[in-house]
Amino acid sequence: MDANMFMQHFINALGLGSLYGLIAIGYTMVYGILRLINFAHGDIFMLGAYFVFFATVQYKLPWALGAFIAVSGTIVCGLLVDRVAYRPLRGAPRISALISAIGVSFFIENLAVVVFSGMPRPVVQPPLLMEAFSLGGIRLVPLAIMVPAISFIIVAALLWMIYRTKSGLAMRSISFDIETTRLMGVSVDRIIAMAFAIGSGLAAIAGIMWALRYPRVEPFMGIMPGFKAFIAAVFGGIGSVPGAMLGGLSLGFVEIMSVAFFPRLSGYRDAFAFLLLVVILLVKPTGLMGEKLEDKI
Amino acid sequence: MIAPVNAGHARRNNILTLCAGAAIALLLWQAPGYIDAYKIRIINLIAINAILGLSLNLIYGMGGMFSLGHAGFMAIGAYVSAILIITPDQKQIMWILDPIAPWVRDMRAPFLASLLAAGIVSAIFGCLVSIPVLRLGGDYLGIATLGFSEIIRILITNLTPITNGPLGLKGIPPHASLLMSYGCLAVMLLCMTRLMRSNFGNVIRAVRDDEVAAKTMGIDTLKTRVLVFTLGCFGGGVGGALMGNLITTIDPKMFMITQTYSLLMIVVVGGLGSITGSVVGAVLVTTMLEWLRFVENPITIGSLNIPGIPGMRMVIFSVLLIAVIIFRREGIMGMREFSWGWLLRDGKRGGTQ
Numbered sequence: 001m002d003a004n005m006f007m008q009h010f011i012n013a014l015g016l017g018s019l020y021g022l023i024a025i026g027y028t029m030v031y032g033i034l035r036l037i038n039f040a041h042g043d044i045f046m047l048g049a050y051f052v053f054f055a056t057v058q059y060k061l062p063w064a065l066g067a068f069i070a071v072s073g074t075i076v077c078g079l080l081v082d083r084v085a086y087r088p089l090r091g092a093p094r095i096s097a098l099i100s101a102i103g104v105s106f107f108i109e110n111l112a113v114v115v116f117s118g119m120p121r122p123v124v125q126p127p128l129l130m131e132a133f134s135l136g137g138i139r140l141v142p143l144a145i146m147v148p149a150i151s152f153i154i155v156a157a158l159l160w161m162i163y164r165t166k167s168g169l170a171m172r173s174i175s176f177d178i179e180t181t182r183l184m185g186v187s188v189d190r191i192i193a194m195a196f197a198i199g200s201g202l203a204a205i206a207g208i209m210w211a212l213r214y215p216r217v218e219p220f221m222g223i224m225p226g227f228k229a230f231i232a233a234v235f236g237g238i239g240s241v242p243g244a245m246l247g248g249l250s251l252g253f254v255e256i257m258s259v260a261f262f263p264r265l266s267g268y269r270d271a272f273a274f275l276l277l278v279v280i281l282l283v284k285p286t287g288l289m290g291e292k293l294e295d296k297i
Numbered sequence: 298m299i300a301p302v303n304a305g306h307a308r309r310n311n312i313l314t315l316c317a318g319a320a321i322a323l324l325l326w327q328a329p330g331y332i333d334a335y336k337i338r339i340i341n342l343i344a345i346n347a348i349l350g351l352s353l354n355l356i357y358g359m360g361g362m363f364s365l366g367h368a369g370f371m372a373i374g375a376y377v378s379a380i381l382i383i384t385p386d387q388k389q390i391m392w393i394l395d396p397i398a399p400w401v402r403d404m405r406a407p408f409l410a411s412l413l414a415a416g417i418v419s420a421i422f423g424c425l426v427s428i429p430v431l432r433l434g435g436d437y438l439g440i441a442t443l444g445f446s447e448i449i450r451i452l453i454t455n456l457t458p459i460t461n462g463p464l465g466l467k468g469i470p471p472h473a474s475l476l477m478s479y480g481c482l483a484v485m486l487l488c489m490t491r492l493m494r495s496n497f498g499n500v501i502r503a504v505r506d507d508e509v510a511a512k513t514m515g516i517d518t519l520k521t522r523v524l525v526f527t528l529g530c531f532g533g534g535v536g537g538a539l540m541g542n543l544i545t546t547i548d549p550k551m552f553m554i555t556q557t558y559s560l561l562m563i564v565v566v567g568g569l570g571s572i573t574g575s576v577v578g579a580v581l582v583t584t585m586l587e588w589l590r591f592v593e594n595p596i597t598i599g600s601l602n603i604p605g606i607p608g609m610r611m612v613i614f615s616v617l618l619i620a621v622i623i624f625r626r627e628g629i630m631g632m633r634e635f636s637w638g639w640l641l642r643d644g645k646r647g648g649t650q
Contacts (some may be wrong), residue, residue: 011399031581036435036436037436037439037440042321084619085619085623088623089623092626094435094436095435095439096622096626098436098439099561099565099618099624100619102558102618103615103622104615104619106555106611106614106615107612107615107619109611110608110609110612110614110615111608111612113607113608113611114606114608114609114612116608118608189487223554227443227447230440231440234437234440250306267451267454267455268451268455270447271448271451271452274444274447274448275448277440277441277444278430278444278445279443280442281430281433281437282429282432283424285433285437288434289363290306
């Protein structure tokens with residue numbers, strides 16, 4: 001493999017990894033606060049992709065407007081999921097909420113089959129983003145640069161929000177101790193809803209960019225990216241936003257590079273992520289950047 | 298857990314159980330003459346789902362280990378059994394993507410031996426998987442087992458010389474007759490009630506309810522959990538094998554996470570930790586899933602035509618799962634069990650619990 005080829009794979013991995021990272025942030029924020037694996041998150045991502053498909057391909061709206069509508073619509077869905085399926089179970093054992101999350105995931109997927117039909121649909125990519133140009137011997141499309149760039153800007157903004165604003169402080173405080181935070185006069189349910197809104201918004205952005213990169217949408221498209229993003233979140237250290245991004249990038253690189261260097265393994269591509277998960281859970285369950293959760297007795 | 302039963306009652310209960318068993322066996326034996334094949338198939342599926350539900354309940358409800366990997370262990374069982382009972386000639390024809398590995402082609406075993414082999418191979422995998430994974434608790438365990446189940450599925454899809462890859466196996470001899478499935482269920486029920494009433498049953502419950510306390514009492518908690526997990530995987534393998542024999546074709550797509558979800562539904566609806574609950578859950582969930590097929594078929598009432606809605610069945614199914622977990626978390630039976638004493642009102646408001 002020559003240097004150019006490697007750079008091609010490198011950029012590809014950067015794009016895929018940052019998309020995993022964006023989805024992983026939604027998992028990590030909800031888990032950090034509620035200790036709940038939001039199984040439905042991958043399906044929220046799918047909704048984002050579908051909304052942008054309907055807005056731009058079906059109703060021929062401009063892409064910017066379509067993206068705005070898709071993000072808003074997805075945020076509303078994310079908030080609804082929290083309100084209907086998770087909030088009634090706040091005091092319940094964690095596994096109950098997890099089963100509810102599994103139910104919601106199943107529900108959204110099948111509702112998508114009913115409403116959008118089960119057939120995959122092609123997404124028309126805007127030609128502006130697909131005009132290939134050459135940069136030092138590597139052929140690139142603007143989209144390949146745009147995806148990681150947008151992702152990094154969003155993560156920077158999110159980190160600023162979490163560490164520099166009052167809402168961010170409240171969020172960190174809830175993940176530390178929910179009851180004390182309530183006593184300090186923070187509206188806990190509102191902040192949790194906010195975490196869901198941010199997570200869903202990021203998932204929608206990832207969904208839009210995914211639909212541009214792999215130009216088709218189908219109701220079950222969220223399952224695999226969802227699982228992998230969750231693995232990325234665990235790998236990076238669940239609860240940590242920079243960790244989620246780091247985990248996403250690592251996973252992107254592992255997937256793309258292993259197949260690039262060992263093409264015979266391409267059938268096992270999806271297994272790498274799960275293998276990575278099992279290894280990290282056994283070696284360092286807190287992940288790369290996670291804080292140690294103490295066992296309470 | 299177990300209500301004190303005096304000797305007379307114990308003998309009466311045993312006789313009642315035997316009579317009920319004989320009556321059910323007679324009904325099942327005669328049923329194919331009176332009921333159409335489709336209904337027989339559903340009744341059969343109930344038994345298989347009950348076996349699978351019970352084995353998941355052993356891991357999750359009784360052992361307290363949240364496992365989402367049952368579909369993977371079912372897959373192992375189904376493949377092992379199918380490979381053992383399909384004839385070498387049939388296998389030779391079926392493998393078209395890649396030539397079949399000679400040792401796979403030449404393996405043969407009678408049906409019952411293949412069931413046992415299915416359970417044992419699943420159990421070995423379960424044991425190997427559980428030793429590292431069971432150090433994790435709660436939801437992490439769920440995700441890790443889910444990961445293993447996906448890895449198993451990906452391996453089956455790719456190891457074409459052994460499994461025939463994505464094409465799956467066809468023409469499995471339909472050995473899973475009504476009596477066979479219910480026979481397996483009866484054996485399973487007997488073993489599970491014996492197990493849970495034994496002292497080891499108490500150990501299992503102790504580890505589930507308070508691991509630290511169990512440890513201080515000198516229980517090797519990891520060993521207990523590995524053993525329970527392995528036993529559950531055995532059940533999963535046998536159930537998967539029966540499923541393959543009932544449907545007569547298997548392929549990797551059959552054993553996706555959806556399969557685990559419906560088992561989870563059976564266990565949750567019936568009641569976590571209740572043997573009776575899993576059987577009740579299997580009856581309800583299986584019949585409901587079949588009955589819900591009508592929403593996907595077009596309906597004609599008089600001159601009114603309602604077109605079928607594909608996918609609607611699973612929407613309703615998932616709404617029910619969410620509703621059960623929000624409004625009746627303990628399921629139908631909770632942790633209670635069926636007993637003759639409860640049915641016949643021995644003593645006070647008797648029964649177990």
